[in-house]
Amino acid sequence: MINVAVMGHGTVGSGVVEVLLKNHDSIAKKAGEEINIKYVLDLREFPDSPLHDRFVKDFSIIEKDPAVKVVVECMGGLHPAYDFVKACLLAGKSVATSNKELVAEKGAELLRIAKDKNVNFLFEASVGGGIPIIRPLNQCLAANEVYEIAGILNGTTNFILSKMIHEQMSFDDALALAQKLGYAERDPSADIEGADACRKICILASLAFGKHVYPNQVHTEGITKITLEDVEYASNYGGVVKLLGRVKKLDDGRLSVMVSPAIVERSGQLAGVEDVFNAILVRGDAIGDVVFYGRGAGKLPTASAVVADVIDCAKHVNRRKLLFWEDKAEGYIADYLEVPTRFYVRLSAQKPMETLAAIREEFGEVQRLSRPGAPDDELAFVTGEGPEGELRSKLDVLKKQGAQVLGMIRLCDY
Numbered sequence: 001m002i003n004v005a006v007m008g009h010g011t012v013g014s015g016v017v018e019v020l021l022k023n024h025d026s027i028a029k030k031a032g033e034e035i036n037i038k039y040v041l042d043l044r045e046f047p048d049s050p051l052h053d054r055f056v057k058d059f060s061i062i063e064k065d066p067a068v069k070v071v072v073e074c075m076g077g078l079h080p081a082y083d084f085v086k087a088c089l090l091a092g093k094s095v096a097t098s099n100k101e102l103v104a105e106k107g108a109e110l111l112r113i114a115k116d117k118n119v120n121f122l123f124e125a126s127v128g129g130g131i132p133i134i135r136p137l138n139q140c141l142a143a144n145e146v147y148e149i150a151g152i153l154n155g156t157t158n159f160i161l162s163k164m165i166h167e168q169m170s171f172d173d174a175l176a177l178a179q180k181l182g183y184a185e186r187d188p189s190a191d192i193e194g195a196d197a198c199r200k201i202c203i204l205a206s207l208a209f210g211k212h213v214y215p216n217q218v219h220t221e222g223i224t225k226i227t228l229e230d231v232e233y234a235s236n237y238g239g240v241v242k243l244l245g246r247v248k249k250l251d252d253g254r255l256s257v258m259v260s261p262a263i264v265e266r267s268g269q270l271a272g273v274e275d276v277f278n279a280i281l282v283r284g285d286a287i288g289d290v291v292f293y294g295r296g297a298g299k300l301p302t303a304s305a306v307v308a309d310v311i312d313c314a315k316h317v318n319r320r321k322l323l324f325w326e327d328k329a330e331g332y333i334a335d336y337l338e339v340p341t342r343f344y345v346r347l348s349a350q351k352p353m354e355t356l357a358a359i360r361e362e363f364g365e366v367q368r369l370s371r372p373g374a375p376d377d378e379l380a381f382v383t384g385e386g387p388e389g390e391l392r393s394k395l396d397v398l399k400k401q402g403a404q405v406l407g408m409i410r411l412c413d414y
């Protein structure tokens with residue numbers, strides 16, 4: 001029998017308990033041993049839980065109990081999660097976590113401690129909710145040189161965009177519904193400002209390319225500036241707006257990493273991903289493109305991934321799974337302004353004919369876009385490709401001539 005402690009009995013932690021209890025017998029067969037939840041740590045009481053007598057409030061009970069071999073961390077946030085997880089690893093316990101903030105900020109250090117202590121630190125649920133992506137990237141795609149990853153990595157924002165576009169729901173109502181359904185972070189600004197997707201692309205980049213990428217190294221934009229006008233122009237262009245996390249290996253070996261809204265063509269592999277679903281496209285030299293798709297957030301889908309890690313930990317007691325990356329390297333992340341891109345731009349111009357001439361002067365021939373009912377002073381177009389810094393300088397020239405940039409979204413070919 002393997003004794004497990006679950007830390008945090010919120011959306012994900014309660015799902016982990018539910019799945020471990022409901023599928024107890026089949027999980028025991030797959031793990032090769034019975035999995036017993038010995039403790040559940042939370043700040044609140046849960047008198048209705050079938051495990052109500054196993055709840056504790058003092059972390060040291062778990063830390064000091066040598067019978068606990070595997071600890072699940074679903075509390076979220078950096079503190080005290082980091083302190084507790086580190087203490088568990090140092091005490092020789094394997095840890096499975098859904099906490100992407102923890103992995104994105106402290107992954108290299110925690111993986112090194114796990115290696116030193118010959119235990120496992122697993123985090124399948126930290127990216128893509130229930131979608132298997134960490135294990136496939138680490139194992140099934142190990143033969144490949146991965147050169148690019150792009151994904152819809154945040155369920156809440158994809159849910160909000162889907163509701164706004166298809167059901168004309170307001171941003172605030174869609175966010176409130178995502179919170180009610182347990183998709184959003186405790187502080188939902190992490191979802192809508194892109195921090196959550198940033199943490200996830202950091203984890204994928206660290207794993208795929210072997211060196212830790214930290215969130216503060218990644219240019220990050222959320223969805224708060226996206227308007228229905230931009231969505232309509234994107235649609236008339238033949239695309240859809242998605243919040244993407246992406247990393248690409250450049251020819252000089254550096255990484256371009258970014259989180260931002262992007263227009264993807266309707267025929268692209270990420271365009272049809274709606275609601276709380278996530279999709280992660282991995283490009284490898286042997287496999288070509290492969291896309292992982294599924295529910296990116298929510299109680300049971302996320303618990304599915306955490307419990308898979310628990311089973312893996314149970315199967316590998318006193319044996320390490322090879323999952324590791326080095327700490328960060330200097331000069332490894334390229335400045336996003338250097339990286340070539342294309343933009344959709346929406347402007348308000350007091351003198352549209354003059355601004356149009358200036359657009360041609362700066363950008364050459366551009367693809368103009370239209371939408372029914374647009375005000376006379378609105379101009380929308382798609383630029384050719386150029387380093388982002390250069391495109392922005394050209395827009396600065398237009399701004400100096402009185403144009404106001406109302407919307408600007410990168411174009412991607414996924």
Ligand SMILES: NC(=O)C1=CN([C@@H]2O[C@H](COP(=O)(O)OP(=O)(O)OC[C@H]3O[C@@H](n4cnc5c(N)ncnc54)[C@H](OP(=O)(O)O)[C@@H]3O)[C@@H](O)[C@H]2O)C=CC1
Nearest residue numbers: 008009010011012042043074075076098099182297298302
């Ligand atoms: N929700 C989702 O769909 C997904 C979430 N995740 C990640 O999983 C983690 C958990 O998310 P989620 O379940 O949604 O969060 P919740 O806020 O629903 O759950 C967190 C739980 O941990 C408890 N907790 C917080 N601090 C402590 C502490 N110091 N000691 C004991 N218990 C504590 C909270 O108690 P209290 O409420 O009283 O503060 C709460 O019950 C986060 O890192 C999140 O990013 C990952 C994938 C999907």
Ligand SMILES: N[C@@H](CC=O)C(=O)O
Nearest residue numbers: 154155156184185297
């Ligand atoms: N808030 C996150 C939860 C899963 O990681 C999201 O919406 O994707």
